[in-house]
Amino acid sequence: MRRKLIVGNWKMNGSHAALAELDGIAAAASAAPAVDVAICPPATLISAAATRAPFLTIGAQDCDAATQGAHTGCLSAGMLVEAGAQIVIVGHSERRRDQHETDPEVRAKAAAAMAAGMTAIVCVGETEVQRDAGSAIKVVRAKLDGSVPPDATADRLVIGYEPLWAIGTGRIPSLGEVAEIHAAIRAKLIGLLGPAGTDVRILYGGSMNAGNAAGLLAVADVDGGLIGGASLTAAQFVPIIEAAEAVG
Numbered sequence: 001m002r003r004k005l006i007v008g009n010w011k012m013n014g015s016h017a018a019l020a021e022l023d024g025i026a027a028a029a030s031a032a033p034a035v036d037v038a039i040c041p042p043a044t045l046i047s048a049a050a051t052r053a054p055f056l057t058i059g060a061q062d063c064d065a066a067t068q069g070a071h072t073g074c075l076s077a078g079m080l081v082e083a084g085a086q087i088v089i090v091g092h093s094e095r096r097r098d099q100h101e102t103d104p105e106v107r108a109k110a111a112a113a114m115a116a117g118m119t120a121i122v123c124v125g126e127t128e129v130q131r132d133a134g135s136a137i138k139v140v141r142a143k144l145d146g147s148v149p150p151d152a153t154a155d156r157l158v159i160g161y162e163p164l165w166a167i168g169t170g171r172i173p174s175l176g177e178v179a180e181i182h183a184a185i186r187a188k189l190i191g192l193l194g195p196a197g198t199d200v201r202i203l204y205g206g207s208m209n210a211g212n213a214a215g216l217l218a219v220a221d222v223d224g225g226l227i228g229g230a231s232l233t234a235a236q237f238v239p240i241i242e243a244a245e246a247v248g
Helices: 017-030 043-052 077-083 093-098 103-115 128-132 136-147 175-198 213-217 234-247
Strands: 004-009 035-040 057-060 087-090 119-124 157-161 201-204 224-227
Touching: 004 087, 004 157, 004 201, 004 234, 017 035, 017 043, 017 234, 035 087, 035 234, 043 057, 043 077, 077 103, 087 103, 103 119, 103 136, 119 136, 128 136, 136 175, 157 175, 175 201, 175 213, 213 224, 213 234, 224 234
Parallel strands: 004 035, 004 224, 035 057, 057 087, 087 119, 119 157, 157 201, 201 224
Antiparallel strands: none
8 A cells, every 4th residue: 555645846945934834734744644745845955944844754856866076066865865855856847848857867866866765756747749649658658768767666766747737837637637647657667667666656746736636636546746836835735735644
């Protein structure tokens, strides 16, 4: 039985003052024993967040594939672990788009995270053009092929499915479309990893909020959510945690 996982990605938002939101989030997490809750703040806040909210899993939004060296501005997985991070998002659609990250680069980052003892949330998804062309499943399968380390294990890998056209827009696929692509991801994971693919959690990551969380989280193979804007405040994030606990 896969536990629900709700991950908040603060992106390039937040300050030390914003960490006060973690108090309410942590309280909700402690009241939801069937749910794992994580927050990925900017790297500058990881250490302070881990100190303030030890009940929460604190993560990072990216890591470098290298362990050290002449990589100005980059952070290794080991550095993030030392700061207090336990998980890391790799291959987020915004990094694939803005930093032109490729599947091999994402796979190398995920492998580095796992080697450092972290759990990697590997993100995959399709554009609106690809969805409208009927190639969403083909695109996502190809990204899984290229981005998932072949030796990944269920305790060190999470998949974040991102319909790119739904991120921050308030639009979401129908529940049937979500079920179809999550089932395809599950089948692909089993093909890549064998029986371990059954236990890898798959998160839905496209404009999940308090209003639609219960329906999305009830879909087969939706094992949680990767939440952007709605994770910035306890008022918006806590109802999603509560919905996950209710679904169980």
